[in-house]
Amino acid sequence: MSARIPLQPFPRGWFQVATSDELSTGGPISLRCFGQDLVLFRTQDGQARVLDAHCPHMGAHLGVGGRVEQGGIRCPFHGWVISGEGKCVHIPYADTIPPRARIRAWEVRELDGLILVHHALGGEPPAFEIPPLAEARSTEWSPKLSKRWRVRTHIQENLENIVDPAHFVTVHGMLVPPRTEIEIEGHIIRSRSAVKQKGPGGQVVDGTITWEGHGMGYGTIRFTGIVELLFVNTVTPIDDELVDIRVAFWLRNDGAQRLGQALAAEVCRQIEEDIPIWENKIYRAQPVLCAGEKGIMTFRKWSSQFL
Ligand code: FES
Numbered sequence: 471m472s473a474r475i476p477l478q479p480f481p482r483g484w485f486q487v488a489t490s491d492e493l494s495t496g497g498p499i500s501l502r503c504f505g506q507d508l509v510l511f512r513t514q515d516g517q518a519r520v521l522d523a524h525c526p527h528m529g530a531h532l533g534v535g536g537r538v539e540q541g542g543i544r545c546p547f548h549g550w551v552i553s554g555e556g557k558c559v560h561i562p563y564a565d566t567i568p569p570r571a572r573i574r575a576w577e578v579r580e581l582d583g584l585i586l587v588h589h590a591l592g593g594e595p596p597a598f599e600i601p602p603l604a605e606a607r608s609t610e611w612s613p614k615l616s617k618r619w620r621v622r623t624h625i626q627e628n629l630e631n632i633v634d635p636a637h638f639v640t641v642h643g644m645l646v647p648p649r650t651e652i653e654i655e656g657h658i659i660r661s662r663s664a665v666k667q668k669g670p671g672g673q674v675v676d677g678t679i680t681w682e683g684h685g686m687g688y689g690t691i692r693f694t695g696i697v698e699l700l701f702v703n704t705v706t707p708i709d710d711e712l713v714d715i716r717v718a719f720w721l722r723n724d725g726a727q728r729l730g731q732a733l734a735a736e737v738c739r740q741i742e743e744d745i746p747i748w749e750n751k752i753y754r755a756q757p758v759l760c761a762g763e764k765g766i767m768t769f770r771k772w773s774s775q776f777l
């Protein structure tokens with residue numbers, strides 16, 4: 471917990487740790503998230519696996535010099551093989567495997583090009599799943615660019631931005647603040663914002679921005695108006711102070727690709743405009759709010775279930 475943002479930094483839910491592309495060689499990849507060292511690799515049966523990084527034997531880091539083999543990962547130090555379930559299955563110089571020779575295996579899901587792990591402070595099993603993207607199953611949409619930023623903030627501060635109408639005008643140059651309606655359904659938050667966008671010819675176009683968050687780590691944001699655009703927005707806590715923000719854009723395979731790419735670049739530009747605010751602000755538990763800003767407290771009530 472940082473003094474600037476006194477919120478529990480590691481919520482419960484699903485968090486992106488890599489893309490499927492990053493794991494194309496099978497790994498291992500060393501991960502740092504939730505203040506812990508983890509290792510990601512793909513076993514020969516094609517499953518992405520995440521384990522605590524340090525070998526149960528004498529603590530070597532499996533992601534640094536470890537080799538994926540025999541449905542598990544071979545430790546670089548004394549050659550023990552740890553299975554995808556975190557159990558030692560082979561010791562090159564011993565016939566008996568000590569029962570305590572195991573490490574924690576994390577719940578992993580691979581979905582639409584993203585690798586997600588489940589985190590809960592007490593190690594509880596997942597209480598919800600992330601639904602697949604309809605667009606990823608449609609021939610009319612294709613994945614385009616994706617991007618990542620490492621930012622000194624808390625995941626709640628990052629998401630709160632989406633339901634903070636006034637800042638869209640001051641920070642991002644929107645013509646008027648969006649009108650945002652929020653709906654909560656258990657672990658899901660949906661916000662629908664009516665926005666005025668400036669078209670390529672300078673004309674004003676009515677559009678919508680719809681956010682659907684599944685826990686704090688994973689959300690989709692869909693735009694209509696000048697052009698249709700979808701992006702998956704994930705935020706993953708790294709340690710007490712840092713988060714990784716990732717965006718993965720999907721565009722329609724129609725003639726409006728150029729406009730879609732321009733809007734994707736604009737979304738990235740807006741995230742970069744937010745970063746200096748996030749990195750320097752403090753957290754106000756009782757902010758002084760005005761008319762049109764009550765969505766912020768609705769959002770915080772929703773997010774508190776994960777902290
Ligand atoms: S530390 Fe991993 S095999 Fe010894």
Ligand SMILES: [Fe+2]
Nearest residue numbers: 631641740744
């Ligand atoms: Fe913003």
